[in-house]
Amino acid sequence: MTTMTVNDAISAALAEEMRNDPTVMIFGEGVATKRHDLLAEFGPARVRNTPLAEGIIAGTAAGAAATGLRPVVDLLFAPFLCYAMDEIVNSAGKLRYISGGQFKFPMVVLAMTGAGWGVGAQHNHNVESWFVHSPGLKIVMPSTPADFKGLMKSAIRDDNPVLVFADIALGYSTGEVPEDAEAIPLGKAAVRREGRDVTLVSYAKTVGTCMAAADTLATAGIDAEVIDLRSLKPLDEDAILRSVAKTGRLVVVHEASRLCGVGAEIAALVAEKAFANLRAPVLRLTGPDAPPPASFPLEQAFVPQADAVVAAVRSLVAEPATA
Amino acid sequence: MTTMTVNDAISAALAEEMRNDPTVMIFGEGVATKRHDLLAEFGPARVRNTPLAEGIIAGTAAGAAATGLRPVVDLLFAPFLCYAMDEIVNSAGKLRYISGGQFKFPMVVLAMTGAGWGVGAQHNHNVESWFVHSPGLKIVMPSTPADFKGLMKSAIRDDNPVLVFADIALGYSTGEVPEDAEAIPLGKAAVRREGRDVTLVSYAKTVGTCMAAADTLATAGIDAEVIDLRSLKPLDEDAILRSVAKTGRLVVVHEASRLCGVGAEIAALVAEKAFANLRAPVLRLTGPDAPPPASFPLEQAFVPQADAVVAAVRSLVAEPATA
Amino acid sequence: MTIRPLDPVQALERMMLIRAYEETLIDLHGRGRAAGTCTSVGQEAPAVGVVSALTADDLILTNHRSAGHLLARGADPGRMLAEVMGKQDGYCGGKSGSLHISAKELGIVLTSTIVGGELALATGVGLSRTMLNQPGLNKPGIVACFFGDGAATEGRFQESLNLAAVWKLPILYVCENNQWQAFVHRKETMLADGIAGQAAALGVESAVVDGNDPLAVFDAASAAIDGIRRTGKPFLLEAMTYRLRGHFEPDDQGYVDKAELAHWRDRDPILCLRARLEREGRLTADAVAAIEARVRATMEAATAFADASPYPGLDALTTDVYA
Amino acid sequence: MTIRPLDPVQALERMMLIRAYEETLIDLHGRGRAAGTCTSVGQEAPAVGVVSALTADDLILTNHRSAGHLLARGADPGRMLAEVMGKQDGYCGGKSGSLHISAKELGIVLTSTIVGGELALATGVGLSRTMLNQPGLNKPGIVACFFGDGAATEGRFQESLNLAAVWKLPILYVCENNQWQAFVHRKETMLADGIAGQAAALGVESAVVDGNDPLAVFDAASAAIDGIRRTGKPFLLEAMTYRLRGHFEPDDQGYVDKAELAHWRDRDPILCLRARLEREGRLTADAVAAIEARVRATMEAATAFADASPYPGLDALTTDVYA
Ligand SMILES: Cc1ncc(C[n+]2csc(CCOP(=O)(O)OP(=O)(O)O)c2C)c(N)n1
Ligand SMILES: Cc1ncc(C[n+]2csc(CCOP(=O)(O)OP(=O)(O)O)c2C)c(N)n1
């Protein structure tokens, strides 16, 4: 075990995969400047700065992926993906299908997102659900350094386009990472804490929020299970349904806005496939339907907090059981 | 009452609003060529062809809207909006908030979508849920000529960016439109058929599918209520909750893919706010999580069909009541 | 690299095959047996001229008006027709339809009907040529990217050429400047008469060629390709040509200036080459008749093949989404 | 339109105020009291030179490095600091933060920190100037759009200039070519030494000016604006300047070539103008001391104002989303 930050875990995964496979490369705005370790080890052909043009960066990745390379591109901040939607959605996500399976698109798109830097809605916007809605893509959004490392490795090895969103607030958070960390399969959730009374489903920074809430709830005798989705697509439906079958109560927590977010999908999934198990309404705690503000206190208020999770769970447990 | 097609209803709304307000204008690729009636009546300054560049078309609309005009832009097909995501989401949707309310963005974005033309996934992709998820936007997706006319008028008059998606299969469908049709308020669903046993919620072409299913169900003694959302944002939550309070059963039907779609939002809404009324699992019938294929039989199979709606409802009604 | 000269009679036959293919399709469309399509009628010369100058290792990206490029590369017209008709034996199993046919076995990669998509992907294909052209990873070849004058008004044009120039990517950009961009004349979307000036400003060498003369195109393309192979640098070839039919089927061209159309009809590339060869005594009436017969037989066989091909099974709806 | 000459001593004072503002902000940031920001240190001359050449009716769009443009236009440094600190009395109520401050009352519209956003919106603001400049709708004025050399590598640059050229929009495009694009040197992202060549290829006239000399910038901008008012056509002014500090705070500029930095430090626009005015006997040591005192007093008052301003109430989280 080594202790490392999320940022270092991402770098370590990149370096290991680049060592393993000469077709892996990385490019983006400032990538060669900022990742000078990679530049030093792998040289300027495989670690490149680009012009400031997200569309062509992503398009170049898609074209390269279809013809023999495994590019990783860093698009910096999630809102900048708006300039690359065509390349990600219409090309990388669809051209395999459109071509009748002739081409594959092994590429990774990296972007930061989430509250924490205080520079507002054009740098911070949690848009992961757009890509969950779009066909042909995979999406991961881990919460721990070990998961970032293991899932980055899988993302790079995967033959499909994978988007990896890094919650900016987690960048310098530390955690234990196994020395010989293996790739962690995409599509498997992690049960961070087992519990009987209520299921808290979350991902990225709000997993920590749920863990804190679970601690508080435990002192009140309420036993919360906390599921960290890690992958948003493929989604580990079994893990969610198994937990709700046990607890009968579900609260989904994420920072992204509510409408048509990942929380909506999970609530809908459970309302269909675990309806008979449900003993209380399914609650979502999410960011508001507003752009993220820059002002620090507002930015923090945008993100669901542990006390709100606690209150939500208490309201469910108080509810008379309906089944 | 006049009978007209959806396409004509859109044109009529445009012409009337352009007559009423000299700041309303329309531009896009081929707009002046195709809408020669508007060109003849309002001249080349207000009805313009553009270069083939969706990003700058939408950006121009946003800049113009913020400084005194009410532009309508035709971006042709929904997947092309991928080139304009930054302008729609990061600019039109967010800059009012970012500016602390200094600017407003009265603009309309038009696009066609849906199965029916057989040219595949780069022309047909139902992405409305992306915009429902994004702050500051309004989205309408009507199903009848009268609604297209009335909602287009409201969209043009609204001080916020409104996206109007036209299901391509409905373009030549006809319906009655009142002569002196008034604007229909955004955010109000229409109950197309009242019923006691199950609520079918839908929008665009699948409203017709639900009506057909309801007819079939009626012959089996099952009384379905059909709600046509018309506006996806603002969403008429009351209409949905009121209906489910009555029927206790909900099936949401749309052509867009399932994951994080509008159906997920509605199911989640009901699982939270009408949980006590629910007597059966909430079902979603949607397009698959795949790009829309070109091949005619596959393209048709992509869209939920009436018999599937009937089967879904039957499965719910058969289910033992849990409340 | 020695470039074999282009046999003008063979070029004529290839062009006639392309024309006959499109006419077959128009006929099928008229009889409701094929979906709408964008034909290459009038633009046979750049297709045959450029593609004949490529070798088997080179890769091609093209757009919605791709039949000429495919057939010039030796594609099977039966499999192409089958694709347009959404049949199982189409190059993409019917999932593409007419607008984005790719054929990996022929090196026709990543056709895009998002105008600009071909430009966004080309840099990646060029990058993979460069990266894989190393000891142990031998993949020689350059990239030919066909696009229209309209595509050149999408910002991806600038982004693609700029990146190709900065990274020295072996790409032959081929602009088929056919004067029209769907329903808008080129003169309405750009001030210059062509786009070569923009290439120069980005540091990309270019040439303008009579795009209705396949021999002139072949010579210009051969010289350009020779330069690309020697220097590794991109090159832009602008072929001045004309879209003799409407934008897609059906389209009555009511918006097209009659004199302009007449002017270009007189320059029909097939009639001109044929007249010239006859004038020069290199083509007899018998030879023409023989070509016509061969072309007819080919298209009859192709139609029969496509007709006989079944539609894909409905399970194909969700295959080929992920690798 | 007669253009008043620029008083060089006033220009110096304005530039010194801009510098002092940025230094105040750097200091506040260093003490953890302001979020990260992109400063305009070294680029005071294009701001003062161009903005001084505008009249009150003209509108300005700018980007993430906007403090100079705002202050040159007469913005209140107290409200600017308050905005950066996320306070209620900031120009945008704290919702923007440093990166996208707009100030409608000053004609500073639609600041974007999406690089390229300013270019995409500028055409719309130009369009509204044109459309509203009609009998009964009088809104005179031109548009000045500030952007960086990096923004010029986004495709929106081409799209914006092309549309402005084709539609004859009254826009002064001002590229502050400061040699850097975040962590990437301009030479890594484009082959040409500047972007004026691209403007020419799109039919937009242009001029290149010493961007460290406010008087030269003023003259060039005045001539350009005069032309725009006469012809209605856009113009591009490329100001060659330098980003004397890092990309944002904090940034140690470790990646910057020492000789390059030294070269440009010698050309510090404030030191140069001051030395010149002193040399020419137009500025005494006393006058300098007086300016310094005024600037210091202004910034002290501004800091006190911003400090005293409260954070917005939490209800502001969801206001200003819709008009
Ligand atoms: C991004 C995008 N916008 C619009 C369209 C609709 N469209 C298809 S072809 C076309 C015209 C293309 O013009 P050009 O690039 O000159 O090619 P041509 O059709 O003339 O060969 C348009 C507008 C599209 N397919 N993609
Ligand atoms: C679309 C987008 N991509 C990337 C960024 C991150 N970013 C902010 S400023 C900047 C550099 C901009 O360079 P330039 O346009 O030359 O302006 P400068 O900072 O030099 O004034 C980058 C990459 C962004 N804000 N928006």
Ligand SMILES: [Mg+2]
């Ligand atoms: Mg064209």
Ligand SMILES: [Mg+2]
């Ligand atoms: Mg710069």
